[in-house]
Amino acid sequence: MNIARKFTAAAAAAATAALLAAPAAATDLRFATGFAPNSTGEKGALAWADHARDISGGDLNIQVFAQSLLKFTEMSGGVRDGIADMGMVLFPYFPAEYPNSTMISELTMLFASMNTGDRGGIAWAGALTEYITQHCPACVEEMKAQNQIYTSSSSTEYLLMCTKEVKSLADMQGIRLRAPGAQWTRWAQSVGATTVSIPQPEIFEGLTQGILDCSLQGAAELVDLSLIDAVKYIVRDVPGGGFGGTGQVNVNIDTWQALTPEQRTDLLKSAAYHGAVVSWNYHVNNKAALEKAAEKGIGIIDPADDLRSHTVAFIENDLANIARNYQEKYGLKDTEQAVATFKSIFERWTGLVADVQSAEELTDLYWNEALSKVDVNAYGF
Missing domain, CATH: 3.40.190.10 (Periplasmic binding protein-like II)
Structure with missing residues (x-):
């Protein structure tokens, strides 16, 4: 090898070593939500953006667009096409694209039959996160078909x-x-x-x-x-349930694959926080709003026995209807087993969240019980 070639090879080796040793460049990501500015949902998204920046050491810079980049009705296509790098996708808005995930979203009236009180939403978000990432490969595949990966969910009880x-x-x-x-x-x-x-x-x-x-x-x-x-x-308590089909942070696959494994891990950790902080904030704000309602003289009442018993019977019968409807309309397989599997997971999560006292504790649960088990080198590839 002549001197020029030796110099060129040495320079290339030095440049490669410097590149490998240098910290990854900060990644700017656009997140779209259909929540209005100053709403519980937008405040949770802004707190999540701060959290992601903190845990990544400034490596993940997330800009939140509330009702300004994509509406909820535009979200799935917008994330698919890269208009936003990430977005809050509501599966029931797009049942043909997400039939497996939307089917599960129709089970939230289990809140009433399982007597989850004001903790149904925080249990549901954890259960759905675990179910989609660990027990429903068909859910993961239908996300990939829309050029997206799922990370986490949020939920709240409806009255x-x-x-x-x-x-x-x-x-x-x-x-x-x-x-x-x-x-x-x-x-x-x-x-x-x-x-x-x-x-x-x-x-x-x-x-x-x-x-x-x-x-x-x-x-x-x-x-x-x-x-x-x-x-x-x-x-209260009738008919029960809440919104249960939230892809809190669905990520464009091209964006996801361009991240380093460390960035993907940080993004999943922050997604656990996002689902937790929104669900917990709803938990807290629901209580505060009911107190304000009572102070204003709004009647907060319990249903009569006939309406309550009718509702419980309806819920149990409707589980079979949901499984059958999605099998017939969308050609899904093993829907009865899917419903039974999720029901069991949700029941376990009602116990897991029983003593949770903060969004931070809830974040730890969502991470430890669900998202920490995702292989960032295989998921979304």
Whole structure:
């Protein structure tokens, strides 16, 4: 080898060594959510962005776009096509694209039959995270078909909020109800109510103008959507459930694969925090909103025995209907087993969250019980 070649080889080796020794460049990531600015959802996303930056040593810089980059109805395609690097994807908005995941989202009325109280949402988010990442390869594959990977979920309990007193089966006859999911629509039909389709920003107007008699919402929306000025009665425990089909941080696959294994691990750790902090904030804000409602004189009532017992019976019967519906409509396999598997996982999680007292404790649970078991070198490839 001549002197010039020796010099060139030495320089190349030195450059390669320097490159390997240098810290990875900070990665800028755009996250889109359909939550409104200053809402519980947006505040959770901003806290998550700070958390991701902290645990990655500044390596993950996440910019949050609340209702400005993509709407919830645009989210799946937007993340798929890279308009956002990451986004909050609501599976029930896209059942044909995410049938396996959407099927599970219809099971949240288990909150009522399992008597989860105000901890159904925090249990559900952990259970769904574990189920999709560890027990549902079909869920993972349907995400990949949309050029995405799933990381975590959030959830909260829904209550029946009405402008008139509704306690019994007889009271439900003819009630005009906003039901934000197929399972609640079936329940509404079973009790003689009529469902009305109204976008979330128009719920207040619907209640005040008599278009709606009742709406199913998280208690925090009493404040976030100003429903406290429209609602007169809140019914606990019936019909039960919450929104259970959240891809809290779905990541574009090209973005995911471009990250280093360390960055992927940090992103998963921060996704555990995001699901936890949003679910926990709803848990806390729901309580605070109900206290405000009581102070304002809104009636917070328990359902009559006939409405409660009808609802519990409906839930158990509807589990089989959900499995059959998704098998027939989308050609899914082993749906009864999938429902049974998730029900068992959810029951375990109701015990896991029983004594949790903070978002930090919940983050540890979501990480240790679910996301720490994901192989970042294989997942999403």
